[in-house]
Structures are given as structure tokens and as C-alpha cells.
Amino acid sequence: MTDTAAGQIDHVFHERRLFPPPAEFTAKAVIRSQEQYDDLYQRARDDRDGFWKQEAEQHLHWFEPFGEVCKWNAPHAEWFVGGKTNASYNCIDRNIDQGRGDRAAIIWEGEPGDTRTLTYNELKSEVCKCAAALRELGIQTGDVVSIYMPMTPELAIAMLACARIGAIHSVIFAGFSAESIADRNNDAQAKMVITSDGLHRRGKVLPLKVTVDEALEKSPSVQTCLVLRRIGNDDVPMKDGRDVWWHDVVDKQSDDLPAEPLDSETPLFILYTSGSTGKPKGILHSTAGYNLWAKRTFQWVFDHRDDDVYWCTADCGWITGHTYIVYGPLAAGATCLMFEGAPNYPAEDRFWELVEKYKVTILYTAPTAIRAFIKWGDQHVDKHDLSSLRLLGSVGEGINPEAWMWYHKKIGGSSCPIVDTWWQTETGGIMMSPLPGITATKPGSCTQPLPGVVPSIVDETGASVDAEHGGMLCIDQPWPGMLRGVWGDEERFVETYWATVKGKYLTGDNARCDKDGYYWIMGRIDDVINVSGHRLSTIEVESALVSHELVCEAAVVGRPDDLKGQAIAAFVTVTDPNPGEELRQELRMHVRKQIGALAQPDDIRFAAAVPKTRSGKIMRRLLRDIAAGREAAGDTSTLEDYSVLATLREEE
Numbered sequence: 001m002t003d004t005a006a007g008q009i010d011h012v013f014h015e016r017r018l019f020p021p022p023a024e025f026t027a028k029a030v031i032r033s034q035e036q037y038d039d040l041y042q043r044a045r046d047d048r049d050g051f052w053k054q055e056a057e058q059h060l061h062w063f064e065p066f067g068e069v070c071k072w073n074a075p076h077a078e079w080f081v082g083g084k085t086n087a088s089y090n091c092i093d094r095n096i097d098q099g100r101g102d103r104a105a106i107i108w109e110g111e112p113g114d115t116r117t118l119t120y121n122e123l124k125s126e127v128c129k130c131a132a133a134l135r136e137l138g139i140q141t142g143d144v145v146s147i148y149m150p151m152t153p154e155l156a157i158a159m160l161a162c163a164r165i166g167a168i169h170s171v172i173f174a175g176f177s178a179e180s181i182a183d184r185n186n187d188a189q190a191k192m193v194i195t196s197d198g199l200h201r202r203g204k205v206l207p208l209k210v211t212v213d214e215a216l217e218k219s220p221s222v223q224t225c226l227v228l229r230r231i232g233n234d235d236v237p238m239k240d241g242r243d244v245w246w247h248d249v250v251d252k253q254s255d256d257l258p259a260e261p262l263d264s265e266t267p268l269f270i271l272y273t274s275g276s277t278g279k280p281k282g283i284l285h286s287t288a289g290y291n292l293w294a295k296r297t298f299q300w301v302f303d304h305r306d307d308d309v310y311w312c313t314a315d316c317g318w319i320t321g322h323t324y325i326v327y328g329p330l331a332a333g334a335t336c337l338m339f340e341g342a343p344n345y346p347a348e349d350r351f352w353e354l355v356e357k358y359k360v361t362i363l364y365t366a367p368t369a370i371r372a373f374i375k376w377g378d379q380h381v382d383k384h385d386l387s388s389l390r391l392l393g394s395v396g397e398g399i400n401p402e403a404w405m406w407y408h409k410k411i412g413g414s415s416c417p418i419v420d421t422w423w424q425t426e427t428g429g430i431m432m433s434p435l436p437g438i439t440a441t442k443p444g445s446c447t448q449p450l451p452g453v454v455p456s457i458v459d460e461t462g463a464s465v466d467a468e469h470g471g472m473l474c475i476d477q478p479w480p481g482m483l484r485g486v487w488g489d490e491e492r493f494v495e496t497y498w499a500t501v502k503g504k505y506l507t508g509d510n511a512r513c514d515k516d517g518y519y520w521i522m523g524r525i526d527d528v529i530n531v532s533g534h535r536l537s538t539i540e541v542e543s544a545l546v547s548h549e550l551v552c553e554a555a556v557v558g559r560p561d562d563l564k565g566q567a568i569a570a571f572v573t574v575t576d577p578n579p580g581e582e583l584r585q586e587l588r589m590h591v592r593k594q595i596g597a598l599a600q601p602d603d604i605r606f607a608a609a610v611p612k613t614r615s616g617k618i619m620r621r622l623l624r625d626i627a628a629g630r631e632a633a634g635d636t637s638t639l640e641d642y643s644v645l646a647t648l649r650e651e652e
């Protein structure tokens with residue numbers, strides 16, 4: 001480890017391996033030469049308005065043309081001022097206009113194995129019917145509709161139906177509690193909730209409507225609840241004058257409802273994401289800029305071609321599902337696989353069975369899933385023919401080099417490029433990623449910014465720092481997909497993202513940029529541990545732990561220490577059923593060898609699982625509290641499994 005002055009982040013990412021794209025991939029790629037990328041990047045940076053004017057004219061449908069390209073009054077941006085467009089039109093009608101009506105838009109498989117395919121023509125009929133039903137039920141442009149549904153085609157249909165009439169959707173992941181639903185309904189003043197009679201989950205049925213009923217007791221703004229029959233559970237209580245069945249109001253509608261021409265900046269959706277203080281914030285995205293960003297980043301990063309079958313394994317309850325199941329791929333006319341179930345039901349090979357069955361060519365998933373597959377064993381993968389795959393993607397957190405190599409070899413057969421995509425709910429779409437036809441990848445690095453993304457690395461005062469040593473990652477220029485605000489909380493919007501460095505968007509992540517211009521995300525700013533004045537990133541200590549053959553997962557946090565400022569606490573799950581002091585010592589030495597003495601964890605706790613949010617992020621705030629011996633504070637609505645926390649406490 002390099003010894004640097006206090007206050008700098010020691011760069012201890014030792015990854016040296018370089019994986020250039022296979023020549024066959026490059027030959028057919030959308031972006032196939034460095035010059036082509038350099039040209040795009042430079043034009044977007046040096047002539048922002050000219051670049052995006054051309055992109056928007058070429059890649060979106062306009063009912064009325066826009067005037068000014070970007071009105072930037074930091075921190076407020078308006079893109080494609082005065083233009084009229086519609087995200088549902090861009091995702092559906094435009095494909096039909098261009099002759100793709102009979103192409104499969106969504107190939108869906110339910111958890112029990114039921115399937116359904118919707119062509120772009122069929123998707124249009126369903127979306128029109130749903131949009132007409134929303135209108136009949138009193139939903140108008142600007143109204144907020146909460147959507148709390150299983151991963152069925154109707155979830156995407158409901159989102160697009162809102163977009164078609166200018167209603168604002170707020171998708172709430174169908175694992176949240178009644179309390180969380182009510183909070184979100186109230187914050188957004190939602191007028192309607194769309195849900196279903198139930199949800200299949202690992203062979204069981206979860207009563208979604210019952211949860212919604214509980215939430216609606218505390219959601220006075222909600223006037224209507226639209227209920228899809230998914231399970232066939234007819235004894236669902238339906239409240240007169242409030243609850244209506246989907247099949248009663250949607251099915252009878254006309255299948256042709258013209259998309260409403262909407263102003264470019266019409267709010268498209270709110271998506272709640274947890275903040276550091278615990279109270280979820282409603283991230284707001286608007287129509288034209290977001291839709292364009294979703295589409296172009298999808299085309300650039302996933303190198304989309306007409307014959308691709310693309311599968312993003314996320315849930316539509318997260319931004320990944322919004323942008324890379326619905327708005328990006330559909331705007332690009334792609335064929336998307338949509339899956340309702342879990343990766344390990346009925347068995348640990350379900351994903352690979354799906355890849356084989358549908359001949360998936362592009363797979364986009366998360367490191368947390370990849371680590372689970374590694375733990376479950378290669379035999380589940382070996383059963384299936386994965387040769388249809390040509391490109392792999394990763395999102396949600398840094399991918400440990402160990403997991404990267406397994407993904408590359410075992411799933412990609414050593415011949416698929418991996419795109420490690422860095423972005424956030426707030427950014428709307430991918431900001432940094434390899435371009436699969438040209439970027440030589442380094443395991444663990446999200447490599448380089450996309451056209452239109454101008455990053456910088458600064459210190460707490462906002463001054464530029466030596467990028468190689470790392471610091472806080474900012475974005476210096478507005479981009480079309482950027483958030484437009486925090487719903488109902490201008491102060492929080494300004495405070496959280498724009499107050500530290502004037503005019504620059506503060507991502508909240510730490511990053512460093514190496515000599516080749518490759519970015520390495522080092523975790524959230526809060527995740528940096530300061531040990532005796534040396535700054536370590538949690539992910540590097542976690543990666544070192546995970547590289548030990550007995551470790552499945554690791555979560556590392558800092559805890560107060562009188563002597564060193566902060567000490568390192570690690571929570572690890574291991575394959576050894578009876579881990580003890582010997583293994584603890586071995587792991588300490590392992591990290592010491594991998595990174596250096598400074599990074600050696602002070603506490604190592606063995607756990608059955610590490611607590612995670614439902615989107616798979618480690619709940620560091622809670623672990624920090626546990627490590628420090630404090631009661632866990634703040635919002636735990638996104639915690640996946642409370643019992644995990646209880647076990648960790650008992651271990652103390």
C-alpha cells in the first residue's frame with residue numbers, strides 16, 4: 001500500500017488485468033472505434049446544445065419542435081424548451097410508425113412458468129386501454145398514481161399508460177410495508193394506487209391488496225384503487241366506491257387512445273430512494289430529457305442490435321427497471337425479457353434456464369446476484385447452454401474483481417465484454433461505463449464517462465484534487481437525464497446535491513481516476529473509513545475479504561476508535577459452518593496481505609447474511625450503528641430482512 005499524506009485516499013486497487021473487447025464484437029458494434037467515441041464525447045462537451053439538439057431531433061418524436069436546447073439556471077435545468085413529445089409515443093407508436101409493430105416488445109415469464117409475449121402493436125392496445133381507464137377513473141395530467149405491483153406486463157403497461165396521458169407514476173417496490181406505501185402516497189399526494197390481488201414469491205402467495213388496504217387507511221389523498229387479478233384470489237375485499245378490478249374497467253376500453261402531446265418538462269415519474277437521513281426522497285424525472293437519455297445510453301452501452309433478446313433482471317420498482325426495462329429499451333425498439341420470479345426458485349438455475357430458453361443475448365444484473373450464484377455453485381450454471389450471450393452488464397454497486405472474473409469466465413465463456421455501469425436514481429441513466437466494442441475493461445472499474453457526462457473529483461471545499469488519489473465525484477455539466485428535483489422539497493434538493501460545490505452536481509460517491517482515465521468508484525462518501533488519518537474505502541476491504549476462498553459476502557464499516565479515529569469492522573458470511581477464532585485470524589492476515597496492515601479489520605463478525613436493502617445494497621448505516629454498539633436509528637423500510645439484524649445483535 002502506498003503511504004500518502006493524511007486526508008488522501010490511498011489507492012489500493014491493485015487490479016492490473018486488462019480485457020480488450022473481442023475483435024468479432026468490435027467489428028459489428030454500434031460504436032466500433034475510439035475515434036468515433038472521441039468525436040461523440042468531444043462534440044457533447046464542447047458544443048453541448050448543438051450535440052443534444054441533433055440527438056433529440058433524430059431520436060425522439062416531436063409533436064411540436066423545441067426551441068432552446070438547455071436552459072441552465074443551476075441547479076435547475078430545462079431541456080428542449082417548449083417542445084411537445086410523449087414518452088409512451090416514443091416507446092410504442094414510434095416503433096410501429098417505423099415498421100416494428102410485429103416485433104416482440106416484451107417477452108414475459110411469471111414465477112409459476114406462465115408466459116406471455118406482447119408485440120409493439122399489442123403493447124400499444126394494452127397501454128391505450130389502461131390509459132383510457134385511468135381517464136375514466138378521473139386521472140388527469142399532473143396527477144400522481146402509485147403503482148404497487150408484481151413484475152407482470154401490466155406493471156410496465158400501467159407506467160406507460162400514465163405517461164400516455166401525462167399522469168406522474170410513482171412505482172413502489174412490491175415488497176415495501178403498508179407504512180412505506182402510505183408515506184409515499186402522502187408525500188406525493190397520490191390520487192390512485194394500482195395493485196394486484198397478490199404476488200407469487202418463491203412458491204407462496206403474498207396478499208398485496210391487503211397491504212395496500214392497510215396503507216390506504218392512512219392515505220387520504222387516494223380516491224381509487226385499481227386491482228389486477230394476478231393470483232385469482234376472489235375473496236380480496238373490494239371497498240365500494242374506491243376499489244375497481246382491472247378487468248372490469250380496462251378490458252372494455254378502446255384500444256386506440258392518441259398519446260397526449262406533452263411539454264418536454266412534464267414530470268414523468270417520481271421514484272422514492274432512501275437518503276442518508278432515513279426519510280425517503282422522491283426523485284423527480286421529466287419527459288423528454290429522461291426519455292432521450294434512457295434511449296441513447298441503452299443503445300451506446302448495450303450495443304443494441306435488431307436480433308438481440310435483452311434481459312435486465314431488475315424489478316421495475318427500482319430506477320434500473322424504469323430506465324433499462326421500460327423507457328430505454330422500448331424507445332430503442334428492443335425485445336425485452338421480463339421475469340417475475342426469484343433467481344433461486346424453484347431451483348438455483350432459474351436464471352440460466354431462462355437464458356437458454358429465450359436465447360438471451362444481453363444480460364444485465366447486479367453484483368449481489370452474481371455473488372449469490374457463486375455461492376450456490378457452478379453446477380447450476382453448467383446444466384445450461386449459455387452460448388447465446390454476447391454481452392454482460394453489472395449495476396448497483398462496485399463489482400468485486402473476484403465476482404467480475406467469475407461472471408466473465410463462467411457466464412460469459414470468457415468471450416463476452418462486461419459493462420460495469422455506474423449511475424444513480426438521480427442521474428436517470430448510465431453515466432460511466434465501458435463501451436463494449438472499444439473499451440478494454442479492468443475488473444472493478446466502471447471505466448469512462450459517456451458522451452455528455454463531464455465528471456470531476458474534488459475535496460470537501462470543492463477544490464479539484466489529484467484525481468489519482470481520489471475524492472468526491474461531481475458532475476460539472478447538466479445532462480438531459482438529470483433529476484429535476486426532490487418532490488416537494490426544494491431545500492433538500494439544493495442541500496443534498498448542489499450546496500457543496502456551486503453549480504456542480506454532487507454524486508455522494510467517492511471515486512478516483514487512474515492514469516488511463518479510468519474511474520474507480522470507492523463507495524458512498526460516508527463509506528470512507530479514516531484509520532489513523534489514512535482513508536480507506538470499504539469496497540476495497542470487502543473485495544479483499546471476498547477474495548478469500550471461504551468468504552461469500554462481506555460488509556465493512558468504520559466504528560469510532562479512541563486511538564485510531566476509526567477502526568474497521570467487518571461482517572462476513574462464510575461457507576465454513578462453524579467459523580471460529582482461527583478463521584478470524586486467517587481473514588485478518590489475508591486482508592493484511594492483500595492491502596496492507598492498515599486495512600486489517602479490527603472486528604470480524606460472522607453472520608448468516610448481511611442486511612441489505614431490497615435493491616441489494618448493504619445497509620451500512622445500520623451496520624455502523626451495530627459496530628458502534630448503538631441502537632439502529634432511522635428508516636429501515638428498505639431493509640430486506642429484519643431477522644438478519646436481530647442475529648447480528650445477538651452475536652455481540
Ligand code: WT7
Nearest residue numbers: 395396397398420421422423424425509521524
Ligand atoms: C449508488 C446509486 C444505478 C442504478 C441502481 C442503483 C452505487 C451503482 C455502481 C457501479 C460502483 C455503483 C453508487 C451510486 N453504484 N452502480 N457500477 N459501481 N457503485 O441506484 O439506488 O440510486 O444507487 O449505487 O454508490 O451512487 P441507486
